[in-house]
Amino acid sequence: MKLRKQVTVCGGAIFCVAVFSLYLMLDRVQHDPARRQSGGNFPRSQISVLQNRIEQLEQLLEENHQIISHIKDSVMELTDTGAVSPSGHLPFRSANGSWVLPCFVNVTECRVCFVPYQQMNQLHLIWLSSVIGVWKQGFDITYEPDEWDNEPLQVFVVPHSHNDPGWVKTFDKYFTDQTQHILNNMVVKLAEDPRRKFIWSEISFFSKWWETADVYKQEAMRKLILGGQLEIVTGGWVMTDEANAHYFAMIDQLIEGHQWLEINLGITPRSGWAVDPFGHSATMPYLLKRANLTSMLIQRIHYSIKKHFASTRSLEFMWRQAWGEWTGASDVFRFFFFYSDALFQDMRTCFITSRSLSPPPPSLSFHRAQLLLDQYRKKSKLYRSKVLLVPLGDDFRYDKALEWDQQYINYQKLFDYMNSHPELHVQAQFGTLSDYFDAVYKAYGVPQGSRPGDFPVLSGDFFAYADREDHYWTGYFTSRPFYKSLDRVIESHLRGAEILYSLAVANARHAGMEGRYPVTDYALLVDARRSVGLFQHHDAITGTAKENVVIDYGTNIVNIVIINAAHFLVMKNKEFYRFYQTEPFLETDDRRATQDSLPQRTLIELDPSGPRYLVLFNPVEQERLCAVTVLVNTVKVRVLTEDGQTLPVQLSAQWSSATQMSATFMVRLPPLGLAVFHLYDSADSPMTIRSDTLLRMSGRGASARALDPLPVRSQPADSQTFYISSQALTLGFSGTTGLLESIKRKDDPQEVKVQIQFMIYGTRPSKDKSGAYLFLPDGKPKPYNQKEPPAVRVVEGPLFSEVVAQYQHFQQTVRIHNVPGVDGLSVDITTMVDIRDQTNKELAMRLVTSIQSGDVFYTDLNGFQVQRASCVDRKI
Numbered sequence: 001m002k003l004r005k006q007v008t009v010c011g012g013a014i015f016c017v018a019v020f021s022l023y024l025m026l027d028r029v030q031h032d033p034a035r036r037q038s039g040g041n042f043p044r045s046q047i048s049v050l051q052n053r054i055e056q057l058e059q060l061l062e063e064n065h066q067i068i069s070h071i072k073d074s075v076m077e078l079t080d081t082g083a084v085s086p087s088g089h090l091p092f093r094s095a096n097g098s099w100v101l102p103c104f105v106n107v108t109e110c111r112v113c114f115v116p117y118q119q120m121n122q123l124h125l126i127w128l129s130s131v132i133g134v135w136k137q138g139f140d141i142t143y144e145p146d147e148w149d150n151e152p153l154q155v156f157v158v159p160h161s162h163n164d165p166g167w168v169k170t171f172d173k174y175f176t177d178q179t180q181h182i183l184n185n186m187v188v189k190l191a192e193d194p195r196r197k198f199i200w201s202e203i204s205f206f207s208k209w210w211e212t213a214d215v216y217k218q219e220a221m222r223k224l225i226l227g228g229q230l231e232i233v234t235g236g237w238v239m240t241d242e243a244n245a246h247y248f249a250m251i252d253q254l255i256e257g258h259q260w261l262e263i264n265l266g267i268t269p270r271s272g273w274a275v276d277p278f279g280h281s282a283t284m285p286y287l288l289k290r291a292n293l294t295s296m297l298i299q300r301i302h303y304s305i306k307k308h309f310a311s312t313r314s315l316e317f318m319w320r321q322a323w324g325e326w327t328g329a330s331d332v333f334r335f336f337f338f339y340s341d342a343l344f345q346d347m348r349t350c351f352i353t354s355r356s357l358s359p360p361p362p363s364l365s366f367h368r369a370q371l372l373l374d375q376y377r378k379k380s381k382l383y384r385s386k387v388l389l390v391p392l393g394d395d396f397r398y399d400k401a402l403e404w405d406q407q408y409i410n411y412q413k414l415f416d417y418m419n420s421h422p423e424l425h426v427q428a429q430f431g432t433l434s435d436y437f438d439a440v441y442k443a444y445g446v447p448q449g450s451r452p453g454d455f456p457v458l459s460g461d462f463f464a465y466a467d468r469e470d471h472y473w474t475g476y477f478t479s480r481p482f483y484k485s486l487d488r489v490i491e492s493h494l495r496g497a498e499i500l501y502s503l504a505v506a507n508a509r510h511a512g513m514e515g516r517y518p519v520t521d522y523a524l525l526v527d528a529r530r531s532v533g534l535f536q537h538h539d540a541i542t543g544t545a546k547e548n549v550v551i552d553y554g555t556n557i558v559n560i561v562i563i564n565a566a567h568f569l570v571m572k573n574k575e576f577y578r579f580y581q582t583e584p585f586l587e588t589d590d591r592r593a594t595q596d597s598l599p600q601r602t603l604i605e606l607d608p609s610g611p612r613y614l615v616l617f618n619p620v621e622q623e624r625l626c627a628v629t630v631l632v633n634t635v636k637v638r639v640l641t642e643d644g645q646t647l648p649v650q651l652s653a654q655w656s657s658a659t660q661m662s663a664t665f666m667v668r669l670p671p672l673g674l675a676v677f678h679l680y681d682s683a684d685s686p687m688t689i690r691s692d693t694l695l696r697m698s699g700r701g702a703s704a705r706a707l708d709p710l711p712v713r714s715q716p717a718d719s720q721t722f723y724i725s726s727q728a729l730t731l732g733f734s735g736t737t738g739l740l741e742s743i744k745r746k747d748d749p750q751e752v753k754v755q756i757q758f759m760i761y762g763t764r765p766s767k768d769k770s771g772a773y774l775f776l777p778d779g780k781p782k783p784y785n786q787k788e789p790p791a792v793r794v795v796e797g798p799l800f801s802e803v804v805a806q807y808q809h810f811q812q813t814v815r816i817h818n819v820p821g822v823d824g825l826s827v828d829i830t831t832m833v834d835i836r837d838q839t840n841k842e843l844a845m846r847l848v849t850s851i852q853s854g855d856v857f858y859t860d861l862n863g864f865q866v867q868r869a870s871c872v873d874r875k876i
Contacts, residue, residue, distance in 0.1 A: 154387045159407065161396060162201075162393065162396070167539040169546075171549075181400070183209045186398070197432050199231045232269050242284050243278065244476070248491055248495065252491075253533030254288075295332070321459060476542040481833075484543070494528055494532055500617065503565065503672070528561070570674055587602055604633075606633060615676050631654065631660055631663075632661050633659060635661055635710065637680070641677060642678075648689065649665045650691055650800065665799070695715075738790050741753070741754070754848075756812070759781035761844060770842060809835050809838070816828070857869055
């Protein structure tokens with residue numbers, strides 16, 4: 001079969017399949033002796049017809065290639081005109097060298113379906129490649145020796161050392177073993193020659209070194225920075241992950257790093273540096289531009305996109321946000337480069353480690369300089385400008401003095417040789433990231449951060465990342481989900497603590513009580529911010545660090561600040577305020593026995609002697625009407641507001657205990673405000689309502705029973721759909737699985753199919769398996785099954801209704817509230833998963849709907865924006 005033609009033509013799904021089917025049919029005819037007989041199913045006349053049709057299709061294919069070749073130049077230059085092909089897609093070069101239209105692929109069939117980026121007119125680029133490797137999928141590069149005669153090549157070699165704040169080792173272990181030595185050597189070795197340059201990005205490590213360094217080292221380091229030999233790039237507390245991190249935490253760790261730099265060094269970073277996150281989000285350039293950075297550099301994008309960018313000389317581009325399409329106000333000059341493992345076609349010239357530091361013979365200097373210059377020239381052919389950046393570094397490099405000497409002395413010898421021979425038309429030197437960007441802007445005669453005239457403009461994100469074959473780095477999106485959830489919880493607590501602390505300090509100053517309120521809590525906030533910032537590292541929140549490296553947030557630190565501030569603010573007469581560090585006045589509603597345990601609600605024990613007080617805080621800037629659930633020890637519950645108004649309360653069983661109840665009530669909270677509620681042990685409140693609970697069990701386990709003190713009805717499970725309703729919604733559930741099947745709005749006669757399914761993925765038997773980084777399934781997912789039918793609880797009441805399906809490896813709760821307004825349209829789905837007894841298995845929740853969205857779907861980017869994407873199923 002001529003499968004190559006079928007693969008490279010992607011003008012339409014039916015067309016592709018038709019070509020493939022005809023070739024397949026012809027092959028079967030030609031290789032089946034029985035059917036070649038005149039009496040077979042395929043007479044020779046029919047074979048002739050098939051051959052004629054194939055010839056017609058081949059002619060169409062050739063015309064298609066000619067059309068693409070005709071539009072290739074105008075499209076692939078990616079100029080500001082935004083010209084596109086008639087099909088509306090960007091063409092690209094296939095593995096066999098022909099220019100073809102992008103083809104979306106069924107991810108379950110070929111696992112090559114992704115939307116890496118969009119051009120300024122929202123075009124999607126999809127690249128198909130069967131080649132393997134990092135730069136092995138590249139191409140030969142040639143050049144003419146006189147290309148730089150009129151404009152010499154400028155080369156900036158940028159030494160750097162990427163320091164992960166926790167990965168195989170812990171943060172402190174890395175600092176002790178390697179990072180402190182890198183920074184100590186930096187102070188000495190950069191000072192030996194003013195031509196030497198270096199860049200540094202991780203402020204978490206830098207601040208720790210600064211605190212341990214004496215004043216002489218600090219002053220020497222400050223001199224190197226102010227003199228331009230050392231540049232601080234990005235300036236974040238860490239090099240943040242860009243896929244799992246929330247934009248609040250991304251901003252917060254950036255602020256923490258920038259504030260440290262401002263306070264201790266009086267500097268502000270100019271350029272961004274992101275060489276190790278596993279894919280890149282469009283949120284990051286937007287945040288950096290708002291932080292007054294004008295340029296940035298990225299590294300990890302899909303290997304086929306690397307090849308595409310290189311082949312079209314699009315490695316330098318302006319990255320535009322989706323909402324900035326016309327104005328360009330969000331543009332950031334983004335530069336992409338190949339890291340040291342894919343730097344040159346000749347890998348021998350990548351990193352100089354010769355032990356000989358004495359001047360080599362002239363002939364040897366000439367040979368080495370020519371070899372290195374040849375690689376520089378070839379790499380420059382991938383870019384539009386004649387200014388080239390060459391990285392010189394890797395993880396935790398330059399931790400030994402010898403390595404500094406080997407790299408700097410040997411490279412400087414080669415630079416000196418190149419620069420002393422004008423006929424080579426090159427100026428090579430060590431440089432920083434800003435040195436490179438400044439040279440590019442100067443070469444094009446544009447201000448910093450402005451777009452050079454012929455640079456392409458792109459928008460979108462660079463997910464999912466793959467480094468070879470179909471090895472997509474999507475496992476880290478779900479690795480260690482517990483810590484990803486905990487991260488969001490702590491972020492919200494931290495934000496609440498900052499707001500409450502600020503309000504409490506302002507109130508204390510207004511009341512003339514600065515000395516009475518513990519302003520030292522600010523130090524606790526700083527520690528908490530740095531702990532949360534450290535967890536945004538691309539080997540922390542991703543789940544790719546070793547087990548012993550997982551970081552303890554310092555949850556209790558944040559809670560102490562919240563408790564102290566809330567205590568001060570709710571007191572009417574603040575003269576009676578006392579700060580008790582060992583015995584806090586308030587307790588938080590949920591507690592964690594350890595940093596890796598699930599939260600447990602605090603039991604509010606009510607008795608007739610008097611009320612218990614509940615303080616609620618609204619950390620958002622709008623008034624909120626929301627449902628609040630607390631754990632109590634009695635069914636006789638009465639809830640009052642501060643002004644004595646009784647609130648409706650719905651009681652439901654707490655299944656982990658027969659004596660504890662969940663009490664749910666609706667509250668209205670002021671913006672950025674605190675509200676106090678009184679809880680009584682009182683049986684005379686008609687506003688307290690008990691939930692109606694139905695337990696659906698398998699036939700042999702069903703029986704009438706009661707969970708004292710709340711009654712529970714029980715009935716045998718059947719296959720009939722059952723429903724729960726609120727004022728706005730009706731949800732349908734499978735009688736067999738207990739899982740959601742449909743949603744219907746009360747004001748809409750149409751029922752929407754929304755079926756929840758749980759699936760199991762296995763992993764491949766090969767050496768490379770699904771794990772913390774990769775998602776490598778062994779095929780299509782299989783439905784999750786267990787021998788015993790699930791236990792299903794149906795709880796209904798005036799404030800909320802819910803269905804809880806209990807399986808061996810997960811428990812799912814689907815709840816709806818009777819809340820007036822928009823909130824009443826929400827469906828809360830909570831899934832607790834425990835698959836610790838499974839090996840090489842992945843549990844996935846699938847939503848099957850009747851929504852006709854075509855091939856369009858949307859993905860979240862950092863809780864900040866939504867990215868439109870598309871993936872058309874197509875088998876090849």
